Amino acid sequence: MALKIATFNINGIKARLPRLIEWLEETQPDIACLQELKSSDETIPTAEIEAAGYGALFHGQKGFNGVAILARGAEPVEVQRGLAGEDEDEQSRYLEADVFGLRVASIYLPNGNPQPGPKFDYKLRWMKRLRDRAQALLAAEVPTVLTGDYNVIPHDDDVWDPRAMANDALMQPDSRDAWFRMLGDGWTDALRSRHPTGHVWTFWDYQAGGWQRDHGFRIDHLLLSPALADRLVDAGVDKDHRGREKASDHAPTWIRLAARF
DNA sequence: ATGTCAGTGCTTCACTGA
Numbered sequence: 001m002a003l004k005i006a007t008f009n010i011n012g013i014k015a016r017l018p019r020l021i022e023w024l025e026e027t028q029p030d031i032a033c034l035q036e037l038k039s040s041d042e043t044i045p046t047a048e049i050e051a052a053g054y055g056a057l058f059h060g061q062k063g064f065n066g067v068a069i070l071a072r073g074a075e076p077v078e079v080q081r082g083l084a085g086e087d088e089d090e091q092s093r094y095l096e097a098d099v100f101g102l103r104v105a106s107i108y109l110p111n112g113n114p115q116p117g118p119k120f121d122y123k124l125r126w127m128k129r130l131r132d133r134a135q136a137l138l139a140a141e142v143p144t145v146l147t148g149d150y151n152v153i154p155h156d157d158d159v160w161d162p163r164a165m166a167n168d169a170l171m172q173p174d175s176r177d178a179w180f181r182m183l184g185d186g187w188t189d190a191l192r193s194r195h196p197t198g199h200v201w202t203f204w205d206y207q208a209g210g211w212q213r214d215h216g217f218r219i220d221h222l223l224l225s226p227a228l229a230d231r232l233v234d235a236g237v238d239k240d241h242r243g244r245e246k247a248s249d250h251a252p253t254w255i256r257l258a259a260r261f
Numbered sequence: 262a263t264g265t266c267a268g269t270g271c272t273t274c275a276c277t278g279a
Contacts, residue, residue, distance in 0.1 A: 012268070014268090015267060036279090038268060113279080
C-alpha cells in the first residue's frame with residue numbers, strides 16, 4: 001500500500017474547519033501536516049478532527065502560527081516540539097513525530113518580511129536551526145519527511161513573475177542559500193523532482209486578484225531523506241481546493257510513497 | 262492602486278500579520 005503525505009497551511013483552523021474536514025474526507029491523506037492554526041491548544045476543534053478518523057498532535061499558539069500532525073486511523077507519537085538553539089523563541093512553528101514507520105515534521109518557517117530587518121534575521125536564524133536538526137536526522141538515518149510552509153521560493157520558475165517578488169523575503173539570495181544548503185546535505189525537494197520545469201504553485205494571495213490571475217508561487221514543500229526519496233512515486237497540489245468558498249490562501253500539497261521495498 | 266483575510270481587543274472598527 002502506498003502512503004500519501006500532505007501539507008496544508010490552513011490559515012486559521014477555526015475559520016477553515018469545514019474546508020479542512022471536507023479535504024480530509026475527499027483526499028484521505030494518511031498523514032496531514034497543518035500550519036497556521038492561529039489557535040491555542042485549548043480552542044482547537046479536536047473532536048471534529050477525531051470524528052473524521054484522524055489521530056492528531058497539536059502545537060498551538062493564540063492568534064498566530066501553530067502546527068499539527070494528523071494521521072489517518074493512527075496516533076502520531078511526539079518526538080519534539082520546537083527547535084533547539086534559541087531559548088527565548090516562543091513561536092509555535094515546529095512539531096516532529098513518528099507515525100507509520102517514518103519520522104515527519106510539520107514546519108511553519110518564518111515569513112521574514114519586511115527585509116532587511118529583525119524579522120528577516122529571525123527567519124535566517126530559524127533556517128539554520130532547522131538545518132541543524134535536519135542534519136542530525138540524516139546522520140541517524142531516520143526515514144524522514146520535513147514538510148510545511150517554508151516561505152521560500154526556491155527557483156525563478158516557482159513564481160508567476162520573479163520581478164514582482166524580487167524584494168520579497170521569500171526569494172532573497174540568503175533565503176535560497178539556506179534552502180539549497182539543506183538540499184546539498186541530502187534532502188530531496190519532492191515536488192521539484194516530479195515537476196522539474198516548475199510552474200506549480202501552492203499559494204495564491206488573497207490580494208490583488210492573485211487567484212483569478214493565477215499569480216501564485218510555490219512555498220509549501222516536502223523534503224525527503226534519501227531512503228524515502230527512493231520511494232517517491234507521485235507528487236501534486238490539490239489546486240481546486242484553493243478556488244472554493246472560504247478557502248485558505250494555500251492549496252494542499254502532497255506526495256505518494258511506495259510501500260517499503 | 263495592496264484590490265484580502267483571520268484573529269485579537271473591549272469592538273462597533275482599528276490594528277497586526279501574512
